[in-house]
Amino acid sequence: MxxxxxxxxxxxxxxxxxxxxxxxxxxxxxxxxxxxxxxxxxxxxxxxxxxxxxxxxxxxxxxxxxxxxxxxxxxxxxxxxxxxxxxxxxxxxxxxxxxxxxxxxxxxxxxxxxxxxxxxxxxxxxxxxxxxxxxxxxxxxxxxxxxxxxxxxxxxxxxxxxxxxxxxxxxxxxxxxxxxxxxxxxxxxxxxxxxxxxxxxxxxxxxxxxxxxxxxxxxxxxxxxxxxxxxxxGPPEDESFAIDSTYAFKNVHFDFDSHRLSPDAEAELEEFFDYLQKKPAFNIEIHAHTDNRGSHQYNMALSQRRANAIVAYLIGLGLSKERVALKGYGSAKPIADNATDDGRQQNRRAEFLIKKGAE
Missing domain, CATH: 2.60.120.260 (Galactose-binding domain-like)
Incomplete structure (x- = not known):
């Protein structure tokens, strides 16, 4: 995938x-x-x-x-x-x-x-x-x-x-x-x-x-x-998200040991909600991640809290609970070097998986 x-x-x-x-x-x-x-x-x-x-x-x-x-x-x-x-x-x-x-x-x-x-x-x-x-x-x-x-x-x-x-x-x-x-x-x-x-x-x-x-x-x-x-x-409109593909949010990143959404993250989620309202056939699965500081067990729980924060915000905007699922991966899937501050910041991210909804 x-x-x-x-x-x-x-x-x-x-x-x-x-x-x-x-x-x-x-x-x-x-x-x-x-x-x-x-x-x-x-x-x-x-x-x-x-x-x-x-x-x-x-x-x-x-x-x-x-x-x-x-x-x-x-x-x-x-x-x-x-x-x-x-x-x-x-x-x-x-x-x-x-x-x-x-x-x-x-x-x-x-x-x-x-x-x-x-x-x-x-x-x-x-x-x-x-x-x-x-x-x-x-x-x-x-x-x-x-x-x-x-x-x-x-x-x-x-x-x-x-x-x-x-x-x-x-x-x-x-x-x-x-x-x-x-x-x-x-x-x-x-x-x-x-x-x-x-x-x-x-x-x-x-x-x-x-x-x-x-x-x-x-x-x-x-x-x-x-x-x-x-x-x-802004650039031309582009709504060509593929089914069963995962996309990274641009502005949904987290501070160390935090699951609080920043104003930039909330603004992006609001745009994402508007997009989903235009695509009722799409369901989504939210994925959240951590850097490698902390134990495996703690990071799994932290990534779950981060995913929950995103889902709760989308539901609060009006997204149906039936259209969204979530998963936390802890530090298991880094995309950058955890040895640097910038790399750890990139790894404290969130993504979404586009899924086909029920007909």
């Missing part, structure tokens, strides 16, 4: 998002392996810091500023071998930011998607729920270590700025898993640089005290894999 990996699996969608416009998006390219605090501005290729705040760079090549282990806790990179670390909240309105030049200027009135991953460091005793996003025509370069207020930003003449926040109903206080943060926005047509951080002062920052003991008196977050992609017209 063949398994098909389709780049445009659900190409009957009206729109897709194009390639990433962020250079060095997961901070893998560096000038020198970090050996001390606050070297992000000097060591990471294509990135900078817009203020005098000392954003940190972590890479598995380093002992002092390592990944996963470092001075602020333990966190494996979401992608590759590196990530950044910065204070979103600290005493006396101290802030840190990251800034990058995009590979091209954004187009006016075009819809783009911004996405990145964050994880609260174990040393933090606060968590926040709002993440500031600033696009600008010229790079920001200010002689301050405090928050970038609108007054400070607009005191710089000759620059154009597009600011918004990604606000969430819950505080991001998970110190184990990476959390995806994303938003869609319409470009104004001058955006060439992207800056991420907290632009509010301490009084205006929505924060919560975490359950851990007090250490740093701040909210310090790791950040990884930043993407900005533009909305493009």
């Amino acid at each position: 063949k398994i098909w990996i389709l780049v445009f699996l659900f190409s009957f969608s009206v729109f897709t998002f194009s390639q990433n416009l962020v250079k060095n998006p997961s901070f893998e390219e560096f000038v020198e392996c970090p050996n001390s605090l606050g070297t992000f501005n000097e060591h990471v290729v294509d990135w900078s810091t817009p203020t005098k705040g000392t954003t940190d760079y972590f890479n598995s090549c380093s002992i002092v500023m390592g990944a996963p282990e470092n001075f602020n806790g333990i966190q494996h990179p979401k992608y590759g071998n590196a990530y950044a670390g910065l204070y979103f909240f600290a005493p006396a309105d101290y802030r840190e930011y990251v800034q990058v030049e995009l590979s091209k200027m954004l187009e006016k009135n075009k819809t783009y998607r911004l996405k990145f991953y964050i994880s609260l460091a174990e040393g933090s005793d606060f968590a926040v729920k709002d993440f500031g996003v600033l696009f600008s025509y010229h790079p920001i370069d200010l002689e301050t270590k405090k928050h970038l207020s609108k007054g400070r930003l607009y005191s710089t003449k000759g620059n154009k700025m597009h600011f918004f926040e990604i606000n969430h109903p819950e505080f991001h206080q998970d110190k184990t898993d990476w959390l995806e943060v994303q938003a869609e926005f319409r470009a104004k047509g001058f955006e060439r640089y992207l800056t991420l951080g907290n632009f509010r002062d301490n009084a205006g920052t929505r924060k919560i005290k975490t359950k851990r003991r007090e250490t740093k008196k701040g909210a310090y977050y790791y950040i990884d894999m930043v993407t900005v992609s533009g909305e493009e017209a």
Whole structure:
């Protein structure tokens, strides 16, 4: 039985998002392996810091500023071998930011998607729920270590700025898993640089005290894999799925030891449900997989939970229970090398088998 990996699996969608416009998006390219605090501005290729705040760079090549282990806790990179670390909240309105030049200027009135991953460091005793996003025509370069207020930003003449926040109903206080943060926005047509951080002062920052003991008196977050992609017209409609063939979902992947569906996964499943509604003669069987970390018994149960999560979501959308079955394979069918983070991420996947329904 063949398994098909389709780049445009659900190409009957009206729109897709194009390639990433962020250079060095997961901070893998560096000038020198970090050996001390606050070297992000000097060591990471294509990135900078817009203020005098000392954003940190972590890479598995380093002992002092390592990944996963470092001075602020333990966190494996979401992608590759590196990530950044910065204070979103600290005493006396101290802030840190990251800034990058995009590979091209954004187009006016075009819809783009911004996405990145964050994880609260174990040393933090606060968590926040709002993440500031600033696009600008010229790079920001200010002689301050405090928050970038609108007054400070607009005191710089000759620059154009597009600011918004990604606000969430819950505080991001998970110190184990990476959390995806994303938003869609319409470009104004001058955006060439992207800056991420907290632009509010301490009084205006929505924060919560975490359950851990007090250490740093701040909210310090790791950040990884930043993407900005533009909305493009989708490819021609293609509904030629073959009976008794297995196809891989494009966006249904899982974090380590998790069966939670990401927003991208839910969006793809909604498109898949719409497709199945147009094909009442098709039944499906959902297959879920894990990487090789953990025992065989545990991974079999985890893959079953992942398959159940997908089936439950489809049934919740209105798919008949009689049209869907499921199966968990644990780590028995890898498609990539489990020795790398990227390979393990690819293996934490889901697929579907097309079957002919009852006449």
